[in-house]
Amino acid sequence: MIYAGIDIAKNEHVVGATDERGRDAAKPMPFANSTEGFGRCVAYLEGLAESKGDLLVGMEATGHYWLPLFCRLQDEGYAVAVVNPIRTDAMRRFKGSSRVKTDMIDCVLVAETLRCGDFEPSKLGDEAMIxxxxxxxxxxxxxxxxxxxxxxxxxxxxxxxxxxxxxxxxxxxxxxxxxxxxxxxxxxxxxxxxxxxxxxxxxxxxxxxxxxxxxxxxxxxxxxxxxxxxxxxxxxxxxxxxxxxxxxxxxxxxxxxRVRSGIEAVEPLILTIPGIGHVLGARIVSEIGDIRRFRSAPAVVKYAGINPSVSQSGKFSSNENHITKQGSPYLRRALYLAAMAQLKLKTPFYDYYAKKRSEGKAHREALIAVSRKLVHVIYAVLSRQEPYDPEVARNPLASRSE
The missing domain is CATH 1.10.287.4070 (Helix Hairpins)
Known part of the structure; x- marks a missing residue:
């Protein structure tokens, strides 16, 4: 298996590759962010492996600059994984090169991150969702x-x-x-x-x-x-x-x-959840994308970055763990707003909020807990393709088996 990593920038990208043992498979090559440059990148990738099935391409989600190249490589039939920059930074520290950062090094770090991680090809979703x-x-x-x-x-x-x-x-x-x-x-x-x-x-x-x-x-x-x-x-x-x-x-x-007509065409079931109107529902659905790409509701929680971080060393374990904030900021904000709506409407989620407050949680901590529980309900609605069920809202474990 060959792993190709692409360092993304505004005007010029750099592609490099390693084999499954971590050895350089080819010398890194810069190419322009243009049609001609994309052609050079495709030619580079063609020379790495006998078949496209033996190659996984990775690129960091750097702003919006990665999207045109991602689409081009997908059209060419390559499996492409979008890598969170946090994963690449972790690999940089592991390699002991935290103070060294160049485009030539970064593309190889992306490839190494692919090699050492468990990555699946990313999907943009269909045109209506985009x-x-x-x-x-x-x-x-x-x-x-x-x-x-x-x-x-x-x-x-x-x-x-x-x-x-x-x-x-x-x-x-x-x-x-x-x-x-x-x-x-x-x-x-x-x-x-x-x-x-x-x-x-x-x-x-x-x-x-x-x-x-x-x-x-x-x-x-x-x-x-x-x-x-x-x-x-x-x-x-x-x-x-x-x-x-x-x-x-x-x-x-x-x-x-346009948003209202869009969500009614793409995923109207999200609107059956109390407190989630057309615009907020469209935000949540479009940021999650195809629900089938997530194995479970906790995977969506992690993608939104509202999963609690862990602070533990020896016998010490912190009781004030914050959320990771390592996922989609757009989805995280939408879920937070949806949680606030539950409190205003006094839905079944309000009882869960009150329970967390009675356990000593601060307002924001309890609201984040409501957001996580809400994800389980959203996951159940979207994955089962069934309208909102109040019983799922009362039981935060109702959709964990998904």
Whole structure:
């Protein structure tokens, strides 16, 4: 058996290989991250073994740069395993080369990691699953962008209109945004006639707000302690940020609609679990991928990085073991949010949370325990292709036999 390792980078990759005894099978070779470079890599691999079945190719999951090459090698018929960089770093320390890091050395370390580990060829999943994964990650990134823009608006308002937070129940509700688009500073507010401001509020609130609210805002603006220095720039900034928020929120709605239709087509059974809606369910399903690639629910727990680490030496055993966080951060976040939803809805998982708290677990520790139990339920639903069963939620061991 020959093991080929590829060190991934943005512009240039390096491929090297070892045999089953750990001896160099070929001299490492750099190649460009291009169609021509991929062709050179394929030619290199063809010269390593008599058949493709005698060769396992490995590459680190470095950002997103590995994906095009992975797809090309799979299309060529090669078995390709995506290696967690943590495994490669462990091999580097084992080899005693923790202070030595070059592309030529790293590709061989990837090959050695394959040789010494128990790796199976990785799968991307079908096109529908890949599309769903891209959409859910885009949805999350857009929401994070909006959150950042909102923070910037609040910072600006705290300087020019500190009292603004008390005017509307939601600073970023439709009525508040309509006001901020027109007169975000006290000076501008006082320069607008009350009846004109009332019409703006009435349209935005669909008749719930009007002249009384306009008079209230003008009264607060009249006694505001906000700064007047560079007020025109602050006004311009706030208006621009509100426009960006509106634009991105429209994009979020558009992406969300695609996510909803996607999860209903790919795996609607996830929606039968309480607290898991379309977007969250799509995140979980798309990050797990094909459930058949996991032998059991604990394997999914490990993949998410919510399995507890072990700290033990001799007779000492730590009681404060943290989760490993060595898996998918996207899946880990989604499961954490799903666990929080269980508490809000007081589902059967809430009783499990309360039990962990009564055992002395902190809130976050108990929530992680709920996340792990939730994985067992998700695994049962997806692997059995059966709707959610509350009895599985009450018994955390119900799906361990899978």
């Amino acid at each position: 599309e769903l994964r891209q959409l859910t990650r885009l949805h999350q990134e857009l929401k994070e962008s909006v959150a950042d823009l909102k923070r910037q608006v609040v910072v600006a308002l705290d300087q020019v209109f500190p009292e603004y937070g008390s005017i509307f129940s939601d600073t970023f509700g439709e009525s508040s945004k309509a006001f901020l688009k027109r007169c975000p500073t006290p000076e501008e507010c006082l320069g607008v006639r009350a009846d004109s401001l009332a019409k703006t509020l009435e349209r935005a609130s669909r008749g719930n707000l009007g002249r009384d609210k306009a008079d209230e805002i003008k009264g607060i603006a009249r006694t505001s302690c906000g700064i007047s220095v560079a007020a025109s720039v602050f006004s311009f900034q706030i208006k621009l940020l509100i426009e960006q928020i509106d634009s991105i929120e429209g994009q979020i709605a558009e992406v969300g609609a």
